[in-house]
Structure formats: C-alpha cells, structure tokens
Amino acid sequence: xxxxxxxxxxxxxxxxxxxxxxxxxxxxxxxxxxxxxxxxxxxxxxxxxxxxxxxxxxxxxxxxxxxxxxxxxxxxxxxxxxxxxxxxxxxxxxxxxxxxxxxxxxxxxxxxxxxxxxxxxxxxxxxxxxxxxxxxxxxxxxxxxxxxxxxxxxxxxxxxxxxxxxxxxxxxxxxxxxxxxxxxxxxxxxxxxxxxxxxxxxxxxxxxxxxxxxxxxxxxxxxxxxxxxxxxxxxxxxxxxxxxxxxxxxxxxxxxxxxxxxxxxxxxxxxxxxxxxxxxxxxxxxxxxxxxxxxxxxxxxxxxxxxxxxxxxxxxxxxxxxxxxxxxxxxxxxxxxxxxxxxxxxxxxxxxxxxxxxxxxxxxxxxxxxxxxxxxxxxxxxxxxxxxxxxxxxxxxxxxxxxxxxxxxxxxxxxxxxxxxxxxxxxxxxxxxxxxxxxxxxxxxxxxxxxxxxxxxxxxxxxxxxxxxxxxxxxxxxxxxxxxxxxxxxxxxxxxxxxxxxxxxxxxxxxxxxxxxxxxxxxxxxxxxxxxxxxxxxxxxxxxxxxxxxxxxxxxxxxxxxxxxxxxxxxxxxxxxxxxxxxxxxxxxxxxxxxxxxxxxxxxxxxxxxxxxxxxxxxxxxxxxxxxxxxxxxxxxxxxxxxxxxxxxxxxxxxxxxxxxxxxxxxxxxxxxxxxxxxxxxxxxxxxxxxxxxxxxxxxxxxxxxxxxxxxxxxxxxxxxxxxxxxxxxxxxxxxxxxxxxxxxxxxxxxxxxxxxxxxxxxxxxxxxxxxxxxx
Amino acid sequence: xxxxxxxxxxxxxxxxxxxxxxxxxxxxxxxxxxxxxxxxxxxxxxxxxxxxxxxxxxxxxxxxxxxxxxxxxxxxxxxxxxxxxxxxxxxxxxxxxxxxxxxxxxxxxxxxxxxxxxxxxxxxxxxxxxxxxxxxxxxxxxxxxxxxxxxxxxxxxxxxxxxxxxxxxxxxxx
Numbered sequence: 001x002x003x004x005x006x007x008x009x010x011x012x013x014x015x016x017x018x019x020x021x022x023x024x025x026x027x028x029x030x031x032x033x034x035x036x037x038x039x040x041x042x043x044x045x046x047x048x049x050x051x052x053x054x055x056x057x058x059x060x061x062x063x064x065x066x067x068x069x070x071x072x073x074x075x076x077x078x079x080x081x082x083x084x085x086x087x088x089x090x091x092x093x094x095x096x097x098x099x100x101x102x103x104x105x106x107x108x109x110x111x112x113x114x115x116x117x118x119x120x121x122x123x124x125x126x127x128x129x130x131x132x133x134x135x136x137x138x139x140x141x142x143x144x145x146x147x148x149x150x151x152x153x154x155x156x157x158x159x160x161x162x163x164x165x166x167x168x169x170x171x172x173x174x175x176x177x178x179x180x181x182x183x184x185x186x187x188x189x190x191x192x193x194x195x196x197x198x199x200x201x202x203x204x205x206x207x208x209x210x211x212x213x214x215x216x217x218x219x220x221x222x223x224x225x226x227x228x229x230x231x232x233x234x235x236x237x238x239x240x241x242x243x244x245x246x247x248x249x250x251x252x253x254x255x256x257x258x259x260x261x262x263x264x265x266x267x268x269x270x271x272x273x274x275x276x277x278x279x280x281x282x283x284x285x286x287x288x289x290x291x292x293x294x295x296x297x298x299x300x301x302x303x304x305x306x307x308x309x310x311x312x313x314x315x316x317x318x319x320x321x322x323x324x325x326x327x328x329x330x331x332x333x334x335x336x337x338x339x340x341x342x343x344x345x346x347x348x349x350x351x352x353x354x355x356x357x358x359x360x361x362x363x364x365x366x367x368x369x370x371x372x373x374x375x376x377x378x379x380x381x382x383x384x385x386x387x388x389x390x391x392x393x394x395x396x397x398x399x400x401x402x403x404x405x406x407x408x409x410x411x412x413x414x415x416x417x418x419x420x421x422x423x424x425x426x427x428x429x430x431x432x433x434x435x436x437x438x439x440x441x442x443x444x445x446x447x448x449x450x451x452x453x454x455x456x457x458x459x460x461x462x463x464x465x466x467x468x469x470x471x472x473x474x475x476x477x478x479x480x481x482x483x484x485x486x487x488x489x490x491x492x493x494x495x496x497x498x499x500x501x502x503x504x505x506x507x508x509x510x511x512x513x514x515x516x517x518x519x520x521x522x523x524x525x526x527x528x529x530x531x532x533x534x535x536x537x538x539x540x541x542x543x544x545x546x547x548x549x550x551x552x553x554x555x556x557x558x559x560x561x562x563x564x565x566x567x568x569x570x571x572x573x574x575x576x577x578x579x580x581x582x583x584x585x586x587x588x589x590x591x592x593x594x595x596x597x598x599x600x601x602x603x604x605x606x607x608x609x610x611x612x613x614x615x616x617x618x619x620x621x622x623x624x625x626x627x628x629x630x631x632x633x634x635x636x637x638x639x640x641x642x643x644x645x646x647x648x649x650x651x652x653x654x655x656x657x658x659x660x661x662x663x664x665x666x667x668x669x670x671x672x673x674x675x676x677x678x679x680x681x682x683x684x685x686x687x688x689x690x691x692x693x694x695x696x697x698x699x700x701x702x703x704x705x706x707x708x709x710x711x712x713x714x715x716x717x718x719x720x721x722x723x724x725x726x727x728x729x730x731x732x733x734x735x736x737x738x739x740x741x742x743x744x745x746x747x748x749x750x751x752x753x754x755x756x757x758x759x760x761x762x763x764x765x766x767x768x769x770x771x772x773x774x775x776x
Numbered sequence: 777x778x779x780x781x782x783x784x785x786x787x788x789x790x791x792x793x794x795x796x797x798x799x800x801x802x803x804x805x806x807x808x809x810x811x812x813x814x815x816x817x818x819x820x821x822x823x824x825x826x827x828x829x830x831x832x833x834x835x836x837x838x839x840x841x842x843x844x845x846x847x848x849x850x851x852x853x854x855x856x857x858x859x860x861x862x863x864x865x866x867x868x869x870x871x872x873x874x875x876x877x878x879x880x881x882x883x884x885x886x887x888x889x890x891x892x893x894x895x896x897x898x899x900x901x902x903x904x905x906x907x908x909x910x911x912x913x914x915x916x917x918x919x920x921x922x923x924x925x926x927x928x929x930x931x932x933x934x935x936x937x938x939x940x941x942x943x944x945x946x947x948x949x950x
Contacts, residue, residue: 072886073884073885073886073887073928074885075882213879213882214882217878217879217882217884217887218871218879220884220887220890221849221871221875221878221879221884221887221890221894222871222875223808223809223848223849223850223891226808227808227811227888229808229811229812229888230802230808280791280803281799281802281803282791282795282796282799285799285815356927357886357888357927358811358813358819358821358886358888358889358925358926358927359811359812359813359821359888360812360813406886406887407886407888408886408888408927409885409886409888409927409928411927439812441815442813442814442815442816442818672882673882676882676883676885676930676933677885679929679930679932679933680885680928680929680930680932680933681929682929683929683930683931683932684927684928684929686929687929705814705816705818706814706816706818706819706922706925707818711925711927712929712931713916713917713923713925714912714913714916714917714923714924714926714931714934714935715913715914715916715917715918715923716917717913717931717932717935720932
C-alpha cells in the first residue's frame with residue numbers, strides 16, 4: 001500500500017515530504033494556526049519547516065530531542081525527559097543520543113525552566129505520543145497489517161507475524177509530523193502542545209522509574225564541556241560594569257582610565273550604566289576598579305536598613321495600595337476564634353535571601369553592524385530573555401538569538417530570562433562594535449542581582465478545650481515575587497517591562513501577594529488566610545527605579561508562607577500538649593499525608609512526646625537537643641521533614657545533627673536523580689535556616705561576599721536521610737529539589753523550640769539572634 | 777615572560793607577573809576547569825594544585841607559581857597515570873579515580889564548584905588514602921583559606937564520592 005501524502009494522527013498531521021537516497025528521518029514539527037502568533041509569526045527566528053523539531057527519528061534508530069528548557073543541575077532534560085520520551089515511544093533509553101536545549105534558534109517550545117516534571121514535560125510527552133501513533137499508522141501501511149494488530153516494544157513495531165524498526169520505517173524517506181500547539185514561543189511559559197494523543201498508563205512503565213545516570217556529567221567532570229564561563233568569541237573584548245554606589249544613585253560623572261596603566265581599556269557610559277572594556281580580562285578588572293574609584297554618584301538613602309525591615313513590612317502591609325487576597329477560606333474563623341479555649345498568636349519573619357550561585361553571572365554578546373544580536377549566556381528562560389533584549393533595543397524578536405550553555409545554578413533567578421550581565425553585554429557590544437564578555441564580580445552578583453523576597457506573617461491558632469484546632473487565621477505580608485526588568489536596561493534608561501505593580505498586565509509580576517502555600521489541614525473547620533502585597537522595598541523611592549528587586553527562588557512565596565504556618569503549628573501542638581507529628585495527622589484529612597507522617601515517625605527516630613523536650617534549657621554551656629517537623633504540599637508532591645538539632649545556649653550555636661525527608665511524589669521518574677536533588681535541596685534549606693540573610697544599610701546591600709553572606713559548609717552538614725515513598729497509583733510526576741529546599745527551616749525552628757522552650761519565629765538562627773531569642 | 781609548568785607542559789606566558797594564575801590559565805593557556813567564583817579566595821571554585829598542595833588561583837600571582845608544578849582537573853588523569861606508571865594503553869578509564877567516582881556517584885548538581893572540590897579531594901587522598909567522614913569534612917572546610925562552598929548543597933553526594941574514589945584508588949594501588 002502507498003502512504004497517502006497526509007495522514008491525520010489524533011489531530012496532528014503527517015506528511016511525507018520527499019524520498020531520500022540515504023538516511024531518512026521523521027521530524028516532529030510544531031504547528032501554529034494562522035493568527036495565533038508563536039513560532040510561525042513574523043517576529044520569530046524559528047522556521048517550522050526546518051529541523052527545529054521536538055523529536056527526530058533517524059534511519060539508524062537513534063533519536064534526538066529538543067527542548068527550550070535548560071539544565072543547570074537538575075539533570076532532568078538528560079535523564080527524566082529522555083526516560084519519558086523513550087517510554088512513550090517504547091524505544092531503549094540509549095537510543096536517544098542527543099538532547100538539544102535552550103538555544104532560541106534550535107529548540108521549538110521556549111518557556112521557563114521550572115516545574116520541569118510538573119507541567120512542562122507534557123510537551124515532549126505528548127510529542128512522543130503523537131510520534132508513536134504516527135509511526136504505527138506508517139507501519140500499518142508498510143507492513144500491510146491492520147493498525148489495531150500492531151504494538152511497539154523496544155524500538156520495533158510488530159504484528160501479524162511481521163515487524164519493522166522505527167529506523168527502517170523512515171529509511172530513505174523524510175516525514176514531517178506537524179503537531180498542534182498553542183501560545184507564543186516567547187510567552188513566559190512558551191508554547192504548549194495541545195490535543196490528547198493516547199498516553200501510556202504508568203502501570204506499563206518500564207523506563208520511567210529507573211535510576212538512569214546523567215550522561216552530561218562525564219564530559220563536565222572530564223573538562224570537555226564548554227561552560228558559559230568558558231565561551232570565547234573571535235575578537236571579543238572583556239568588560240566589567242561599575243555599578244552605582246547605591247540602589248538609588250544617579251551618575252554624576254564617570255571616572256576615566258589611565259591609558260598608560262591600562263592601554264586598551266575604555267569607559268562606556270549609557271545613562272547610569274558605566275562599563276569598562278579592555279582586550280585583556282585582568283586589565284578590565286583593574287581598570288574597572290580604577291574607574292570605580294573616580295566615578296561620582298549621587299547619594300541616596302531610601303532603604304530601611306535590614307535591622308528595621310520587619311517594622312517596614314508591618315507598616316507597608318497596613319497601606320491599602322495593594323488589595324489583599326484570600327487563600328484557604330472555610331467556615332467562620334473569626335467567630336470560632338472568639339470562642340476558643342486557648343490561643344497561639346505570633347508574628348513570624350523571614351529576611352531576604354540571595355540565590356547566590358557560586359559563579360557570578362557572565363554573558364557574551366555580539367551585536368553586528370546590521371543590528372542582529374547573538375547572546376551567549378546561561379538562562380532559565382532563553383526565549384523570554386530574547387523578548388526582553390528585543391524590547392530593550394526596540395527591535396523585532398527576529399533580530400535576537402540566544403544561545404545557552406551549562407553554568408552555575410540559578411535557583412529561579414533567571415526564570416524570567418535574565419539574571420544580570422546579559423543586557424549589559426548587548427549594550428556594551430553595540431557601543432564598541434565588537435563581541436563583549438561581561439563577567440560580574442562577586443560583589444556585583446551579591447549587590448545588583450535580585451533577591452528572594454522577605455516576608456512576615458501573623459498566625460493565630462485557636463484551640464478548643466480538648467486541644468483541637470477550632471480556627472486557623474493567617475495574614476501573610478511581603479514584597480512581590482518577581483521583577484523581570486533587566487538591570488542593565490534599567491540603568492541605561494532603555495525600555496523594559498514594568499516593575500511590579502497592582503495593575504501589572506502579567507499576574508506573575510503583580511504586587512498582589514497570592515497564597516502560594518497549599519492548604520493541607522482539611523480537618524480544620526474554620527480557616528481564613530489572606531495575602532497582603534506591597535511594592536518592592538525602596539524601588540519607588542529610588543531615582544533610578546531600582547531599590548531591592550525581588551525574584552522567585554526555589555519554592556517562591558510558598559517557603560515564605562509555609563515557614564510561619566508550620567512553626568506556628570508546632571507551637572500550637574505544644575499548647576495542646578500533643579506530639580507535633582500526631583497533631584498534624586489529627587488535622588489533615590489527606591490520607592497521603594497521614595501515611596507519610598506515620599512513615600516519618602519510623603524513619604526519623606522520632607521521640608513521640610509533646611514539645612518542649614523535658615530536658616529543654618535556655619541557658620548555660622551545656623548542649624540541649626530537640627526535634628522538629630514540617631510538612632508541605634507542592635507540585636503534586638507530599639513532603640515531610642524532621643530535624644534533630646543541638647543548641648549551645650551560652651554561645652548561640654545551633655547545629656543540625658540529623659535531617660530526614662520522606663517524600664511521596666506519585667510516580668517517581670528517576671529515584672537516583674531524585675535522591676541527589678532532595679539531599680542537595682534540603683541542605684540548601686539548612687543553609688538558609690542557619691546562616692542566610694541579605695543585609696543592607698540605607699542605600700546598598702552590604703552582604704556583598706561570602707564572608708558577609710555565609711552559606712552552609714561541609715563540616716556543618718547533618719546526617720541526611722532521604723526516603724522516597726512513591727505512590728504510582730496517582731499517576732502524576734511530582735518533582736525534586738524545589739520542594740526539598742523549603743522543608744528544613746520550619747523543622748529546624750520547631751526543633752529549636754523543642755530544645756530550648758523558646759520559640760524561633762525568624763530565621764536565620766545565627767548566634768546573635770539565637771541569644772536574643774533565648775533571653776526573652 | 778613568566779614560565780609556567782601546567783599539567784606537565786611548560787608555557788612562556790606574556791601576562792605581567794602579578795596577574796592571578798586563574799586569568800592566565802583560562803585566557804592564555806585555554807585551561808578552563810578552574811572557574812572564577814569570588815576572586816577573594818572565599819569559595820574554592822578556582823582551586824589548583826601547586827606542587828601537590830591546593831591553592832586558590834584567583835589570588836595567586838603567576839610569579840608565585842613559577843618553577844612549580846601546576847595541576848588542574850585537565851591534568852588529573854595524567855597525574856594518576858604517572859603515579860601508578862599507567863598509560864591509556866593499559867585500558868580502563870582515562871579519567872582520574874576522583875573524576876570517575878564523581879560520575880559514578882552522580883555527585884554534581886550544577887557542578888560549577890566540583891572542579892575545585894575534586895582538586896581538594898585529590899590532595900586529601902594522596903596524603904590520606906582512607907579518610908574518615910570527619911577528615912573529609914575538615915579537608916573541605918577548615919584546611920584551606922576558606923571552606924569549599926557548594927551552593928546546590930551537594931555535600932552529602934561529595935562525601936559518597938570521596939569514599940568511592942578512595943576505593944577506586946586503593947584498587948589501583950594493587
């Protein structure tokens with residue numbers, strides 16, 4: 001039988017484009033309906049007729065996948081994504097030999113690298129399912145066997161006593177499968193594959209669930225991989241940026257370079273953006289220091305200072321500039337609270353945190369005389385970055401290509417495209433007419449990047465006579481989650497998206513504070529949560545419209561809201577005289593949490609009793625020990641964490657001795673990678689709980705190096721136990737390190753209360769704060 | 777001109793003698809595994825071995841490296857082969873056991889700090905072939921100018937990686 005020119009496959013269309021003498025392929029391209037914009041629109045550099053496809057099947061039975069998402073340590077695009085595609089196509093995992101990621105001219109879908117297994121993987125999963133169905137149709141014709149009699153296994157399609165491999169099916173031919181998508185490639189979330197091709201049921205999974213190793217690690221550890229740090233462009237110049245003296249300073253006069261000392265260096269000034277460009281990197285470093293010394297900035301004192309941040313948040317929350325929004329709401333919490341036998345009411349506080357990658361941000365840009373821009377960088381959302389660069393330059397998106405490379409972890413910082421340096425490299429390259437590499441120094445990265453927003457919450461838990469919760473009330477307050485304005489463009493006075501505001505067209509960039517911490521205590525009859533948003537601290541007061549810019553980090557806003565809820569829950573359990581794990585079991589109606597918490601008892605070596613510990617103490621040089629728990633529901637994942645800590649009251653030293661995480665993520669795609677992600681994410685959480693706080697005076701961030709912004713060291717590492725408790729019957733992929741990151745802090749703070757009898761309602765638990773907590 | 781001996785090869789370099797070794801390795805010699813992290817010897821991302829001792833190349837001027845052996849991660853396989861009189865023709869891995877262990881144990885998350893970690897661990901294992909957990913933690917925290925920092929939190933994996941590397945190296949010694 002001869003294949004017709006076009007076949008419809010569950011709404012996708014399959015075309016045989018030509019016969020080939022050698023090779024052959026099936027490529028999976030995107031289809032965008034006219035008028036829907038996206039990749040086929042005039043502003044796109046993507047051409048749906050060339051191999052910017054999701055999946056390619058080659059005649060030699062190898063496969064290639066493409067994704068607009070990037071890797072910066074999760075491994076998911078090299079492990080889980082390959083597993084999920086291999087599973088849907090029923091090919092061996094090793095057949096997928098190539099993963100192309102991130103580059104805006106070589107990948108189809110765009111979107112941010114977050115929620116990789118939550119929703120984003122559905123694109124490739126559906127693309128693979130469409131491809132399998134198309135191959136089955138082709139095989140039915142090739143083998144002359146009814147479609148219904150065919151099945152796929154291990155890369156071969158068989159039925160009716162005949163069989164053909166994927167490779168043989170495409171050999172000598174070029175097929176294009178056009179699949180339906182919606183959205184635009186430069187949308188924050190990128191394109192979405194639509195339609196409902198039949199997906200393989202999890203009960204039949206063979207590749208998903210295997211501990212596949214990350215193939216990108218060998219070339220990385222051998223030194224072969226070119227990291228963004230290592231990219232060299234022909235004829236490129238090195239640059240450093242002299243950032244303003246404060247987050248509100250305007251340029252009064254740029255310094256000059258001593259040409260005898262720095263013969264190739266020159267200063268570039270664009271608005272308040274001052275760059276120093278030179279042929280040699282260390283020359284650029286020294287010349288920039290020299291220029292910084294003689295550059296004059298206006299004075300500015302528009303920040304409250306970190307010591308007064310809590311007061312500032314309290315005051316801002318009372319303003320009605322930003323409307324409050326409700327979270328969980330049930331019954332009549334105010335009435336139930338009024339009738340309570342006992343009440344726990346307290347205010348909780350979390351400072352600003354820094355994403356603080358080990359490598360400061362670095363980018364290279366090549367702006368050609370014709371205005372075309374190639375940006376070499378490291379981003380969680382290259383297409384959204386492309387949009388921002390085009391907007392900054394007043395050019396169509398088609399003028400900009402973003403190429404991405406491995407780099408330091410982002411932890412959410414660049415999920416809106418930029419982290420810093422990208423736009424500066426573009427502007428400096430345009431100014432000097434050569435490729436320019438901008439490397440931020442450590443203080444640039446600590447002072448001029450965004451931060452994870454600070455927050456405060458007032459929680460009131462009302463108990464009846466029997467110690468059960470009658471009402472839960474919480475008011476969460478804080479600055480917004482996300483400012484995606486590139487800082488170089490802001491300093492240069494060039495177009496960007498708006499700063500967060502109540503009327504921002506993008507809900508993600510609004511000042512509205514949504515309740516992001518999913519409610520888990522369904523057995524409580526009366527609940528009232530509200531979020532009170534505010535403007536970014538110091539931004540409107542800043543003459544350059546900067547101030548303390550915020551950005552999502554790991555578990556954005558959820559961490560800030562989960563910490564007060566869970567610490568308050570442990571304090572309320574003490575007021576009720578009930579073991580804090582039991583107290584949680586008593587107040588959730590979710591069987592998965594009850595199961596998880598029962599497991600946590602066993603796995604964590606928990607001592608079942610109410611807090612504080614009978615051995616608790618708040619004075620002296622003797623170490624006191626305590627245990628604490630916290631739980632969270634995130635991205636279809638159920639998390640429970642227990643920590644055992646040791647406190648030395650006299651010195652204020654806190655040491656986390658053991659950390660146990662039990663996690664139910666539904667279907668676990670790769671238990672090996674998940675274990676590593678959870679271990680690492682948890683330790684970053686310990687770091688935040690013990691050490692981290694962005695400090696600032698009235699004008700600038702003062703925690704501008706690792707001594708001023710300490711993070712966890714290896715010697716401080718607790719024993720970490722990760723227990724993966726999958727529930728595949730729920731058929732949903734949960735995911736890893738983002739959730740793990742937020743679990744430790746509330747467990748550690750609760751353990752502090754257990755050990756000392758004094759509540760810890762703020763982090764970090766650094767000695768000065770601890771001593772103050774113990775003295776109350 | 778300063779003469780540097782890096783991974784067994786001698787190079788005459790143009791940079792002035794006060795230039796930090798990191799910039800010369802990366803920009804003049806194209807040796808890219810030492811990474812810029814802080815420029816203040818606070819993190820360990822730029823670590824290299826200088827006559828077998830771990831130093832921070834971001835604050836070490838090339839004048840202090842002259843006449844000494846500089847080893848980076850690129851040079852670890854040859855360093856292992858030389859210590860054990862092996863060549864690639866003997867078969868087996870072409871990487872140093874520490875690199876192999878890092879892959880086998882899937883140690884890195886983002887991986888940017890791991891070049892410095894592997895350098896420090898090579899120094900440790902050459903002196904102490906079977907370190908305890910506490911000795912490993914001390915080597916990576918208190919033995920140098922600063923702790924070796926990992927922002928992703930891969931410390932538990934690093935601990936597994938060091939023990940794995942110690943086993944591989946012990947096998948290689950036979």
